[in-house]
Amino acid sequence: MSPRLDASHTRTTTSTPPPEHLDPIEQDHGVLADQDDVLSGLPEIPPYDEVGPVDARALSKTLFERLESLEEGTHEYSYVRNTLVELNLALVKFAASRFRSRSEPLEDIIQVGTIGLIKAIDRFELSRGVEFPTFAMPTIVGEIKRFFRDTSWSVRVPRRLQELRLDLAKAGDELAQKLDRAPTVQELAERLGLTKDEVVEGMAASNAYTASSLDAQPEEDDSEGALADRIGYEDHGLEGIEYVESLKPLIAELPQRDRRILSLRFVANMTQSEIGDELGISQMHVSRLLSRTLVRLRKGLTVEE
Numbered sequence: 001m002s003p004r005l006d007a008s009h010t011r012t013t014t015s016t017p018p019p020e021h022l023d024p025i026e027q028d029h030g031v032l033a034d035q036d037d038v039l040s041g042l043p044e045i046p047p048y049d050e051v052g053p054v055d056a057r058a059l060s061k062t063l064f065e066r067l068e069s070l071e072e073g074t075h076e077y078s079y080v081r082n083t084l085v086e087l088n089l090a091l092v093k094f095a096a097s098r099f100r101s102r103s104e105p106l107e108d109i110i111q112v113g114t115i116g117l118i119k120a121i122d123r124f125e126l127s128r129g130v131e132f133p134t135f136a137m138p139t140i141v142g143e144i145k146r147f148f149r150d151t152s153w154s155v156r157v158p159r160r161l162q163e164l165r166l167d168l169a170k171a172g173d174e175l176a177q178k179l180d181r182a183p184t185v186q187e188l189a190e191r192l193g194l195t196k197d198e199v200v201e202g203m204a205a206s207n208a209y210t211a212s213s214l215d216a217q218p219e220e221d222d223s224e225g226a227l228a229d230r231i232g233y234e235d236h237g238l239e240g241i242e243y244v245e246s247l248k249p250l251i252a253e254l255p256q257r258d259r260r261i262l263s264l265r266f267v268a269n270m271t272q273s274e275i276g277d278e279l280g281i282s283q284m285h286v287s288r289l290l291s292r293t294l295v296r297l298r299k300g301l302t303v304e305e
Helices: 029-038 053-067 075-087 089-097 106-123 132-151 159-179 185-192 196-206 236-252 256-266 272-279 283-304
Strands: none
Touching: 053 075, 053 132, 075 089, 075 106, 089 106, 089 132, 106 132, 159 185, 159 196, 185 196, 236 283, 256 272, 256 283, 272 283
8 A cells, every 4th residue: 555545644735635626615814724634534535536446445435534534514514525535536437438339428327326426435435345446336327327328229118128138139049149139029028028019019128228210321222212201101192091981971872963963063063154055054053062072071070970
């Protein structure tokens, strides 16, 4: 252990100041005197990037002992607590490196992991007899995993299915190495103790983890265009199919002349005057016959609905 961490002594006002970006302490003579009192007996804290893992563990233990004797909310409590955060940031960086392959920036992952570190510091108790890194690492990793679970999915799915996706991925890799092929749904179900329907549900939920852009370009060996060029288009003609099918039996019950007027008006797109010339009747008569027919059809549709 470093000699400066092994020996206890009283700090002077020239010792390393508390991290300004965490919880700065006013640098007046009164506060400095109080700080000297509360930190008396503590080993000198060197620059954080010069503290090795063994020294950081020993110094953290000493600081946790002092933290238990301080009142929460005081400047002294904040200083000791923030010093513990700085000393143990290496744990966060180590945990964050496991998620380096994710799409999120590493700085964001470290920030989330630091929240987990702070939670671990607030919950840690020396009386448990557990080393702080052993206690803190699950909390830090859990905070990072929770961040990915809550923000990384393109479509929000229940937590049960999110965890099932991870179990399926792990079981699939293990079975693929053992069988030298992709496992079947039945084999995955037997491995995880689930039903085939649950496995299928988990595999379907996995599709919600990432989403592809409609403008995404195809692979080099793919002769098709972008995804937007391969999906169907909206056919507005489909909207009227239900009405056409409902009108067919009603139109079949009409007199022949009324059916012909409908055909000339809405199929041949003839005007009422042209229909009158075609049938040898006046335009006014065509208008009355057409109106009567439309009212009859409208009532027939209303009765069916």
